Amino acid sequence: MSQNTFKNKLKEGSSPKGRSGKTIFSWMEEKLDVKKILGEGVPVQLVPPVGFVALLALIYIYSNLRAENKIREIEKAKQAVADIRADVTTLEADYMKSSMQSEVSKRVAAFELYELNQPPVKLEIPKK
Template sequence: MAKNTYRTPKVKAEIRQKRKSRLRMFIDNVIGFDHLFGEGDNAWPIRNIERILWITVLMTVYVGLNHNAERLVRQIQQTKTSVDELRAKYTTLEADFMKSGKQSELSKRVAPLGLTDGQTPPRKIIVKSDE
C-alpha cells in the first residue's frame, strides 16, 4: 500500500515569479524586445515592465485629473460671470419697478387715457353714528 504524504504548499513568491515571468514571456514573444535590449543584464526594460506600465497608468490618470480640474475651474468662472450678470439685471429691473410705482410715474402713464390727478385736496366724509 502507498504511503500517505502531505503536499507542500506553493510559496506565494513562486506564484508571483511565475506571473511575472509569464508576462515577460508574453511581451517578449509578441513584441520581441530581445533584438532591441539584449538578454540577461541588458534586458532591464523587460525586467521592469510592470513598473514601467504602472508609472504609465499613473501618469495617464494624473493628466486626466488635471484636465478635469481645469475644466471645472473654467465652468466655475463662467458660472460666476453669469451670476454677476443676472444680479446686475435683477438690480436694474427692481429699480425700474420701484420707480414705476411712484405717483408721478403713474400719472404720466394714465394721462393719455384722460385721467388726471385731482387739483383739489381730498375731503373727509364724516358720518354721524345716530343717523
C-alpha cells in the first residue's frame, strides 16, 4: 500500500488563503522596528512586570469608567428627586388652597349649599 502524501497547492511567494504574506504582526514589527529597541528578542524576565503593569492599567481604566457611569446615574437620580420634590410642593399648595373655606363654598354652590352667615343655634330639649 502506498503512503499518503500532501500536495503543495501554494505557489512560491504566495501565502495561504490568498493573503499577501504579511500578517499584522509582521507589519507591526516592520513599522515599529522592534529589533532596534529590543535587539534580537524580547527579554523573558521583562514579561511578568510588563504584564502586571498592563493589568493594573486595565483595572485603573475599568474603575474610572465605572466611577464616571455611577456619577452620571447619581446626577440623573438627583434631577429626578428635584423634579418629584417640585411636583409634591405644587400638589401640597393646591391641596391647601382647595381646602380653604372660601374654595369649598365655591365648589358646593353648584349643589345649592351655601355658607351660613349667622352662628349656629344650640337646641336644648328639656329633660322629663
